[in-house]
Amino acid sequence: MTQPGASPPTGTPDKLDSAVLKVAGVVVLGAIMSILDVTVVSVALPTFMEVFDATYATVAWTMTGYTLALATVIPLTGWAADRFGTKRLYITALILFVLGSVLCSFAWDITTLIAFRVLQGLGGGMLMPLGMTIMTRAAGPERIGRVMAVLGVPMLLGPISGPILGGWLIEAASWHWIFLINVPIGAVALVAAIVIFPKDEPTSAESFDFVGMLMLSPGLALFLFGVSSIPETGTVAAARVLVPAIVGAALIVAFVFHALRTAHPLIDLRLFKNRALSVAVITTTLFMVAFMGAGLLFPSYFLQIRGETTLAAGLLLAPQGLGAMLTMPIAGTLADRIGPGKIVLTGLTAIAAGMAVFTQVGAGTSYWILLGGLFVMGMGLGATMMPLMTAALQTLTDHNVARGSTLMNIVQQTAGSIGTAVMSVVLTNQLRNAVGATSPTDALDISADAFGTTFMVALVLIVLTFVPAFFLPRKKVTPAEGVAPVDKVMLH
8 A cells, every 4th residue: 555645556446545534634634623613713703792892893803914914925835845745744733723722712801812713723823734735645636636525625615604603602602612722633643643644855955935925925015905904995096905915916926036036935936937836826716716715705695694693604605515525536636637727627617607796686586586696606616626636736746746745725815816806896896876765675776786796806807717727627637647757747
């Protein structure tokens, strides 16, 4: 049996063996914690306002601080994985995350809670790219689609189950438990990682790119801070948006020039010589802007237009997760056998069909129609997100997998933040039309139309995603291509 952690030879069994599945189980545990904590806190914001006597703008930093910490630490992960070894770094990230969770539960004011959330994010930001690297090395290039399908389950269920779990814990116990719930899960993941993960030898051949770190990490943090401030300020022209966003963008551009002239940059932009990865990055960017932005709208519609409770709104989103769970394992297997291109195009078609339902949404649209649209959209999502990751990583050498997964995580984090901000601004501007309504009924109808218009923006972005997706590999990548140097791999 092939040892996990090393790329299997050409004769690798077609199915995932028990060793790979054990590795995947540990990675999924870490991913569940990291992704749940992005969404579970969202339902606790009103509670934080009451407990800590703070404004919404202040308590929102419990989410923004976590997101910025994720963006800051992700670029360091590729180098650190090579320098210290993936197993050792993954265990360190788990400890940081669980420690941050415990400290969050003991926060005595909003300032300390935000600070401890940043510590949590520093650990959480490393878990996903490291997990992808470990799983990819364990399975080898021929089975990346199947391991990505396994890892995709928490990525899809996190945004759905987070609000449900958070609402239930706050109602049944207290806000402290939305953080303490990570302790038993983290303890199990820590023991499992120590026992199951193979030892990998760290390499100290590459020097650390301090200059690149001083450009990219604060650049990403400042850019995302500016973008994240758009919904609060209500305009892109506000100084709070423009100043950090422009400075952050300038630092990112400076890093690009620096990285292309440096032997061992923090993020190796030469990976873009791999056409399959380049196309996957462009497709992922458009897709994440559209889908993550729309993901914000679904619960808001049920809460604001239909008057549902937070728990009910979370439960109404369940068909999306069920649809994704149905197609994701099939999509992962097919992506390995026939290439990810055809799978992604099929998935995008289903997402567009489901999104089209919501462009016609009203104040009294049948729940059966809405839930059907969510289910179809979920089926499309299961056939899109992880095959895109497969397309990006399938043709990389073992050495480049850590850098490639880090790059894809940066793209997902940045594009998701941009999508959330864009959809928030569009929706806010559309909802202003309801202010002058002559009756509550008219106001509700106008508000529902505002959601429909915003969903139309998301649909247009999904349709645009078809353009780069058309150039994804549409046949199986052979083992020889899977280990070819980056600059030699060409798109089928």
